Amino acid sequence: MNMPFARPIAWHVTRWSEDPYSQGAYSALLPGGDGALRRLLSTPVDGRLFLAGEAFNHDHSAMTHSAWESGRRAAADVIASAARKVIVVGAGFAGLAAAGALRAQGLEVVVLEARDRIGGRAHTLSLAGHAVDVGAAWLQQYERNPLARRAEQLGLSRCVTDFSQPLAAAWDGPLPDINPAYERLRQAIDRAQPLASGVDAYLASLDPAERRAAQYAIDANLVLEAGLPLTQLSAQVLDEEGVGHGDQFLPQGYRQLLEDAASGLDIHLKCPVQQIAWDRHGVRVDEWAADCCICTVPVSVLKQLRFSPGLPQAYQQALRFFSMGRLEKVVLQFDQRWWPVSAGGYLRWYDSPPNWGEWLDLTAVSGTPLIAGLIAGDAVDRHITGKTDEQIALQACEKLAAWASAIKRNNEP
Template sequence: MHRPRRWHVTRWHEDPYSGGAYASLLPGGQIGHRLLLAEPLDGQLILAGEAYHSHPGMTHSAWESGNCAARHALEGGARRVLVIGAGLAGLAAARALVASGATVQVLEARERIGGRTHSIELGGIHADAGAAWLQQYDRNGLARLAEQLGLATVATDFSRPLAAAHDGPVPDIDEAYARFLRHVDRSLPLEQAVRGHAATLSPAERRALGFALDGNLILEAGLPLSRLSMAALEEEGVGNGDRYLPGGYRQLVDHLAQGLDIRLGHEVRRIERSASGVRVDGIAADCCICTVPIGALGRIDFLPDLPGRYREALSYLAMGQVEKVILQFEERWWPVSPSGYLRWYDEPANWGEWLDLTEGVGSPTIAGLIAADAVEREFRGRTDEEIAHSAAYQLQRWAERVKSYG
């Protein structure tokens, strides 16, 4: 087996400050629940981040949410603002507030900035262990910033993966998913609706549907079908023209943090609202913008508690589980995809999505993604080294299958 010489394995599901990758809708959840949570509370508390955006799970959504929260704070007359979290939502809010003359302090629990973006160094190159792509590139504000800064980007064409399936030729995944979207009964819970649709299909069509759901829905949301809302089908994911940053998201994050008052290593425990303003761990301000991911929101005491409608909306959100492995080899031994994008359809699902970073970073490096129940199957009781070698084994199985197609 080809063994990596270096690796990095993420464990976002174990991270106390995130609890997962991004917020997905549970059964019964609607996009309206996300938007309700973005509404200011008494002019003193505003929740911001990708979870509270109509296009969740993306860095530019967090960025837009942070900017929106800053506008709400300024419209409410706030001049002293505490921002909790130095991810992209927090940095966006802080920069917009400072630009308008407000006094801002950012409190960050980690000993680094960036939140769920995290560029790591591996064998002399940089790679993103968290968010990696500038998605929906043409309408992405962070992409415009990257262009202004002259940062190198590499396009990924998700519509043209070099794909392989463990049990034979790859079926028409796009058609299987499109057919599902056309015919699924949206009045039912998602898992029940999938079973009903699958019952109308031939064995070959059911095989194609299973692969389509694994790759296009479960891998995107990070939750199994039993824990996903039907509304998840309406939420946008990847798009044509998406690009990644060979130098890592750190380039954007470091630029955005310049000039801001950021206090690292400060995990917020308590947010109190009263007629005189807001106090965060005893620090007084006019308003607090909280960008803590929903997976860690329960670590904060809100006094008084969040209103019932906010708590109900939060009950329909959960952190999707998506993890990444970055593998670096002596040479690029795997088949090269013209798009840089690879798909592996296995049963049960494991490392199903890969991005070949080799051309972008100048070293034989590849990043794999795994999601939902597969995270538990692959990670439980294993060291990072064991996980890295297991992922490399799956990459080799994919490569052998691709070669078998001739």
């Protein structure tokens, strides 16, 4: 193959959408859903079952500290119930937060984790000897993030990502001003209408240049963030707070915070849960018995668990409005860096149809030419599904090379 770029010497491709214990990256609201459903699902069931996780944080969702705060909230509800023995299902940030808070109050806690590791959708691995987060990667909403405070207490190395200042390019010419275009769209869409039809009507009202800017804003600020196409998203997603609030990432990975949170806990790995049953005497999770259970599995996995008695009808109806956004990552290592350098290490690529639209250059913090790309929504089917990791890595390189060429063109006199 005659490639216009250097071949990577190592790579990793995520497949969160195919993982039976995640079935996606993070929760997303389907058409008709709103934040009140998150609040409903976070309320206890019969004083025995407590749901927690990023999906059920009614203040903000889809982030590691969303999960952490939800787990702590569930633990507080359990403590108020006077339970003494608790089973926590899942050893992601929600489960670890809940178990740690309960243990600190003297309760007996067992954590059951389906995988052979802790962390859930936060996972740090070593690529050619370098730590790389292949799931959650940023400490988002930094100033109000309790995990950021713990990272500070532990003295962990952190780096700021300025999402407002990417080194960006588009395939079809000079890049329009994306953020104002997105804000105009947000202001124009009627939240009472289906998102897709509202966006279509808005785009039809624009001239070609405005439409191009708005479409790129949708691709980058909406679909890439939510992980689903517009036809599968609630209009309320326009109002859910996301990235861009002093976000920082951990050069040595989230595993540092996970190991800290898991310290001293009774965690049983390779223990996938099939059924949660409860009555006035207590709760049984498969063969494990306790006073109550905090279940922290992702929403798509939650829908597949057997509950006895079944979840209340209102909960079942609420869960129908939740899905999992599809977001995948490729991490590429090279002998040398061949792409343009961004001052902040953050890159954006606007292509049609959308593909590897967001990149984080990890070269400066890792000491080796290392870069991670993100892809979301329908683009996952086009570029991930049915392909080998090598094919995916090389196609991602092609898109990175196209971005680099566009940057070069834009800088030519």
